[in-house]
Amino acid sequence: MSKNEKMGLYLKPSSPCNCMNIRRASRAVSQFYDSVLEPGGITLNQFGMLNVINSMQSPGISELAGEFRIDRTTMNRNLKPLLEKELICQRQGSDARRREIVLTESGHDALQQGMKLWEDAQKALEDYLGADELKQLKNTLSKLEALVP
Numbered sequence: 241m242s243k244n245e246k247m248g249l250y251l252k253p254s255s256p257c258n259c260m261n262i263r264r265a266s267r268a269v270s271q272f273y274d275s276v277l278e279p280g281g282i283t284l285n286q287f288g289m290l291n292v293i294n295s296m297q298s299p300g301i302s303e304l305a306g307e308f309r310i311d312r313t314t315m316n317r318n319l320k321p322l323l324e325k326e327l328i329c330q331r332q333g334s335d336a337r338r339r340e341i342v343l344t345e346s347g348h349d350a351l352q353q354g355m356k357l358w359e360d361a362q363k364a365l366e367d368y369l370g371a372d373e374l375k376q377l378k379n380t381l382s383k384l385e386a387l388v389p
Contacts, residue, residue, distance in 0.1 A: 262384070269365070276361040280353040286322055287354040290347055293328060298340040300333060322347070 254261050273284040282290070292307055293299060299307070305315035319341065322328045327347035333340045343351065366374050 272365070273358070273361045276364070277354055277357045280350060280357050281325075282327075282350055282354050284358075285318065286327075287351070287358060289318060289322060290327060290343060290351040290354065293341050294343055294348070294351055298331075298333075298342050300338050300340060304341060325350075 252264070255264070270284055277284055277287055280287075289304075289308075292304065296303065296307065301312055301315055301319075304319075305312045308315065308318075310318075319328065323330070325346070326344055327350050328341055329344055330339045330341055332338075369377065
């Protein structure tokens with residue numbers, strides 16, 4: 241019996257469609273990370289946004305949308321749960337048309353707790369795949385992302 245079988249993990253049958261296989265894998269990995277981040281009260285998507293907002297230091301909506309490669313409307317929709325949880329707030333930028341997004345104190349706390357949980361998820365995924373397979377996966381994902389400029 242393999243290590244994965246002992247853990248109750250079995251390979252799923254693949255689809256003849258490459259895109260479908262990539263989407264299924266993406267959903268599975270996202271669900272895994274969401275489950276690990278759940279004790280912190282945030283999802284993987286929310287953790288990613290908090291992390292990027294923190295690193296960009298008061299970005300505008302357009303800058304954030306560009307970083308995530310999504311449109312402004314989708315970015316606003318994704319920010320709404322963070323605003324409702326009071327993990328971020330919006331403030332007037334130097335230009336009257338610019339709204340900056342900043343982490344609140346609760347947002348910094350959520351990011352700090354999320355970082356520990358995220359590191360646990362990262363380690364678990366590396367343990368599951370192995371360092372060499374994970375490196376190969378990252379290279380393959382970079383190539384796939386490059387399909388669209």
